Amino acid sequence: MKIDFFNTESLLSEEEILIRNTIRKFVDERVIPIIGDHFEKGTFPMDLIPDLAKLGVFGANLQGYECAGLNNVAYGLIMQELERGDSGLRSFVSVQSALVMYAIYTYGSQEQKEKWLPSMARGEKFGCFGLTEPDYGSNPAGMQARAVKDGKFYILNGTKRWITNGSIADVAIIWAKLNGQIRGFLVEKGTPGLTVLEMKKKLSLRASITSELILEDCRIPEENLLPKTEGLKSALSCLTQARYGIAWGAVGSAMACYEEALNYAKTRIQFDKPIASFQLIQEKLVFMLTEITKAQLMCLQLGRLKDKGEMDYTQVSMAKLNNVHMALEIAREARDILGANGISLEYSAIRHMNNLESVKTYEGTENMHKLILGQKITGIPAFN
Amino acid sequence: MNIIVCIKQVPDTTTKVRVGKDGKHIDPGGVKFIVNTYDDFAVEEAIRLKERFGGEVTVISMGPERVKEALRMCLAMGADKAIQLWDPAFEDSDPYTTALILSKAIQQLPYDIIFCGKQAIDRDTMSVPVYLAELLGLPQATLVVKLEVDPNARKFIAYRDIEGAKEVIEGLLPAVISTQWKLNEPRYPTLPNIMKAKKKELKELNAAALGLDSAQVGEKGSRVKVLSMELPPPRSKGKILKGDPREVCRELVRLLREEAKVI
Ligand SMILES: Cc1cc2nc3c(=O)[nH]c(=O)nc-3n(C[C@H](O)[C@H](O)[C@H](O)COP(=O)(O)OP(=O)(O)OC[C@H]3O[C@@H](n4cnc5c(N)ncnc54)[C@H](O)[C@@H]3O)c2cc1C
Numbered sequence: 001m002k003i004d005f006f007n008t009e010s011l012l013s014e015e016e017i018l019i020r021n022t023i024r025k026f027v028d029e030r031v032i033p034i035i036g037d038h039f040e041k042g043t044f045p046m047d048l049i050p051d052l053a054k055l056g057v058f059g060a061n062l063q064g065y066e067c068a069g070l071n072n073v074a075y076g077l078i079m080q081e082l083e084r085g086d087s088g089l090r091s092f093v094s095v096q097s098a099l100v101m102y103a104i105y106t107y108g109s110q111e112q113k114e115k116w117l118p119s120m121a122r123g124e125k126f127g128c129f130g131l132t133e134p135d136y137g138s139n140p141a142g143m144q145a146r147a148v149k150d151g152k153f154y155i156l157n158g159t160k161r162w163i164t165n166g167s168i169a170d171v172a173i174i175w176a177k178l179n180g181q182i183r184g185f186l187v188e189k190g191t192p193g194l195t196v197l198e199m200k201k202k203l204s205l206r207a208s209i210t211s212e213l214i215l216e217d218c219r220i221p222e223e224n225l226l227p228k229t230e231g232l233k234s235a236l237s238c239l240t241q242a243r244y245g246i247a248w249g250a251v252g253s254a255m256a257c258y259e260e261a262l263n264y265a266k267t268r269i270q271f272d273k274p275i276a277s278f279q280l281i282q283e284k285l286v287f288m289l290t291e292i293t294k295a296q297l298m299c300l301q302l303g304r305l306k307d308k309g310e311m312d313y314t315q316v317s318m319a320k321l322n323n324v325h326m327a328l329e330i331a332r333e334a335r336d337i338l339g340a341n342g343i344s345l346e347y348s349a350i351r352h353m354n355n356l357e358s359v360k361t362y363e364g365t366e367n368m369h370k371l372i373l374g375q376k377i378t379g380i381p382a383f384n
Numbered sequence: 385m386n387i388i389v390c391i392k393q394v395p396d397t398t399t400k401v402r403v404g405k406d407g408k409h410i411d412p413g414g415v416k417f418i419v420n421t422y423d424d425f426a427v428e429e430a431i432r433l434k435e436r437f438g439g440e441v442t443v444i445s446m447g448p449e450r451v452k453e454a455l456r457m458c459l460a461m462g463a464d465k466a467i468q469l470w471d472p473a474f475e476d477s478d479p480y481t482t483a484l485i486l487s488k489a490i491q492q493l494p495y496d497i498i499f500c501g502k503q504a505i506d507r508d509t510m511s512v513p514v515y516l517a518e519l520l521g522l523p524q525a526t527l528v529v530k531l532e533v534d535p536n537a538r539k540f541i542a543y544r545d546i547e548g549a550k551e552v553i554e555g556l557l558p559a560v561i562s563t564q565w566k567l568n569e570p571r572y573p574t575l576p577n578i579m580k581a582k583k584k585e586l587k588e589l590n591a592a593a594l595g596l597d598s599a600q601v602g603e604k605g606s607r608v609k610v611l612s613m614e615l616p617p618p619r620s621k622g623k624i625l626k627g628d629p630r631e632v633c634r635e636l637v638r639l640l641r642e643e644a645k646v647i
Binding site: 068070 | 416453456457460572573574575576578579581582
């Protein structure tokens with residue numbers, strides 16, 4: 001498996017290549033054979049988690065606290081390979097690493113870091129990230145969730161919906177307004193007043209758990225406030241981390257779809273010829289490879305900028321927007337090339353295609369990233 | 385324990401192999417190389433012994449610059465040191481000269497046990513471990529599916545699957561063990577260990593450093609020479625018989641007997 005038309009591998013270090021190859025092998029051997037069934041049943045492959053933790057993927061780009069301390073390119077390559085398996089698996093790792101561990105690492109107290117980060121890196125504890133509400137998705141600034149101080153406690157009220165890993169999380173990072181300012185709070189599983197419901201009937205990201213979290217006079221100790229959070233920008237900085245991983249992950253989905261479509265086109269005979277011999281099919285394959293190649297180069301440069309501390313969140317917006325868009329187009333074309341087989345979970349195209357519909361929406365919809373970039377280049381915000 | 389593992393870098397099983405212009409080698413262009421599948425079991429067993437009894441695992445590979453990548457993979461799995469054996473004179477070594485080169489390197493090291501994969505999946509000769517034991521004058525057990533080691537008594541017990549039976553053999557250490565796929569489940573290298581691998585020692589030794597002269601090694605020293613290499617012929621098209629089932633059956637039997645000669 002090597003889709004690398006511009007030899008981007010020559011731009012990677014020996015360690016980056018070894019890391020990618022290790023995760024690639026894991027995904028080929030452990031994920032791809034089983035993931036279609038999980039998607040069909042709507043279950044998450046939880047038994048992969050101890051081994052993923054042993055490899056060191058959780059919080060892999062954080063330093064200390066038993067994290068692997070990788071650079072951001074290596075981290076991106078991990079995301080690419082995981083999503084080549086399934087967007088649900090990549091989402092699990094993104095939430096744990098880029099949203100939850102990053103938030104605690106960046107905005108937590110020393111005690112919070114010591115309590116959560118090593119056990120999360122070891123895959124013993126899991127977290128979820130509760131920002132979205134039923135009535136506030138693209139516009140989280142309007143959120144209704146509230147926290148009120150009561151002696152040595154905070155009392156939380158509100159509803160968070162579409163929360164990945166909510167039902168299996170040991171701790172939820174809940175974003176809520178305290179005296180009008182958005183802050184992050186750690187709400188542990190089993191806290192009275194916290195109800196978690198698993199959301200069903202999804203036709204996308206089926207191999208991933210999505211939940212609704214209801215907080216009714218949920219009382220948490222005051223030390224569970226993430227002390228360094230200050231306003232929506234703290235939550236958004238976590239999203240930037242996750243979006244960075246998604247930009248890479250989408251390339252993985254696209255690679256899986258392209259590879260499947262190419263193999264299929266070369267072996268499927270119609271009108272006495274492989275369908276790959278028809279110009280209309282070749283045009284699609286060329287489109288796919290060209291888009292993947294552009295996205296690979298974009299990710300790599302984005303990662304190098306991030307490693308130098310020079311990455312801007314609007315660059316992440318462009319990469320997330322472009323790469324998820326192209327991956328979804330490629331998945332649809334791949335599904336088409338596979339004909340009737342394209343709608344079957346025996347193949348991966350439709351699974352990736354359906355998954356990418358979620359990936360397009362979460363972590364900032366395609367529209368929102370266009371508005372972010374529009375504001376960046378014109379100086380005029382067009383959100384409302 | 386001082387544990388040595390000999391590994392080979394081979395083309396990935398999913399690579400489409402092409403024969404090179406000279407008709408004697410495969411064309412390395414576009415080939416993805418991996419650690420030989422059976423050597424993974426050897427490395428895993430070595431690391432498990434080290435974890436159990438302490439000591440050091442040294443991986444050795446004969447081959448050009450690219451084998452460093454394979455050696456680093458073994459270091460990332462948990463080996464401590466690596467040695468690359470290369471010299472232009474080593475080009476085209478047969479299994480015997482390969483074993484000779486490996487034996488010279490091993491003689492410079494302390495060792496209690498030596499592991500090899502049972503065969504390399506490119507040439508499939510299964511002979512390097514056997515030659516190696518001979519050249520070092522050591523006991524050997526090939527195609528081992530289970531291994532018990534007693535470092536204090538300096539003994540090993542090796543289990544082998546043979547045609548229709550299981551064989552258990554006992555021998556003295558040091559010994560050469562060649563590993564079969566049932567032996568263990570090789571680990572994936574962890575990400576932190578991959579980062580550490582770069583800092584581990586990777587030594588290079590050439591013919592002179594091994595005390596070998598060029599007449600002993602490479603094509604000159606080899607007992608076996610590759611005369612030519614070609615791809616198997618493409619599978620010919622199948623035949624579809626149509627018509628009245630009874631006649632089709634008769635025709636099928638005739639073809640199986642006269643053309644395919646299988647009944
Ligand atoms: C599978 C899945 C998992 C998720 N996991 C999490 C999670 O772990 N944590 C979490 O907090 N959230 C999560 N989300 C929620 C996700 O982030 C939101 O769905 C997303 O932000 C969009 O919000 P919304 O669904 O309310 O859509 P809306 O904001 O209602 O948008 C609907 C449509 O209107 C468009 N739109 C909105 N405003 C404008 C505008 N100003 N101009 C132009 N177009 C506009 C949008 O682009 C979109 O097309 C998840 C979602 C899914 C599907």
